[in-house]
Amino acid sequence: MTIEFPSPQWRDYELVDSGNFEKLERFGPYYLRRPEPKALWNKSMSENEWKSLTHTWFRPGAGFGKAGKEDSGTWDRMKKMEDQWKIAYKSGGKGSEGPSFNLRLGLTSFKHVGVFPEQAPNWNWIYAQTSRLVKEMPSIPRVLNLFAYTGAASLAAKAAGADVTHLDSVRQVVTWARQNMEFSNMDGIRWIVEDAMKFATREARRGNTYNGIILDPPAYGHGPDGEKWKLDECLFQMLQNVDKILAKENAFVVLNLYSNGYSAVLAETLAKQAFGKFKSMESGELVLQDRFGKKLPLSVFIRLTR
Secondary structure: OEEEOOOOOOOOEEEEEEEOOEEEEEEOOEEEEEEOOOOOOOOOOOHHHHHHHOOEEEEEOOOOOOOOOOOOEEEEEOOOOOOEEEEEEEOOOOOOOOOEEEEEEEOOOOOOOOOOHHHHHHHHHHHHHHHHHHHHOOOOOEEEEEOOOOOHHHHHHHHOOOEEEEEEOOHHHHHHHHHHHHHOOOOOOEEEEOOHHHHHHHHHHHOOOEOEEEEOOOOEEEOOOOOEEEHHHHHHHHHHHHHHHEOOOOOEEEEEEOOOOOOHHHHHHHHHHHOOOOOEEEEEEEEEEOOOOOEEEEEEEEEEEO
16 A cells, blocks of 8 residues: 655645644635644644735535535635635656646635546546556557546646546536636546546446556436435445446556545455456555644545556
């Protein structure tokens, strides 16, 4: 199991400080203060220092502590800032080539801003695997991004030369992802608003396959027609469906899990049971580190290749 961090060469993002169930982050020119249930330790900076930096502070609402509603609330503006702004992603790190793209950020009522920065190592891995397939395959590799949110992983695959299908159940989020593609001077991504399980099942029935499949499923969710998603109940079936539409060779899978009760060992066991033969598998945690060296683990991942 490995622990991976975003490269410090990514200039448009920084975890400044964390603690007392909060985190202070910089996205481009703006400093955002948000709840963070995994920040169990004390802050390194004083309350006055936090307040002096913060542009906006997310205050949890009435749904705090309720499953599926725990992230609802409002933003309290402390300084003047834009409602929407852009940041650039450039991987840097270890001298290796990686994807470059732009992301439009904004303040939502669920404390999110349009990007999960700890996912940067996954973007780099997706780019590297796709680039490898582009060189090795006679045809353009096909990559499917399920639960695709605002599309950073889609852009990483597209930047490497893939034929990309981006799927999410929320139309507004897919529109946001399309804007990110346009801001990044890319085109040609296929956009689908649908329930991920329903789509994967239908693709398997049709015999369609993909060389890369990316999954970042939420703990709870709903499809556009009211389909219910609960991670604990649906994940294994989802992985079995993915196995049916994953190419038997020249292929990769990335699975990211945010649920607090999930470990890398559990994710490995799930993947080994759901998928047949594969060449390699790696697992680990995606972690942010603040200015004071405190490490904030946010998700676990599995990556496998065929």
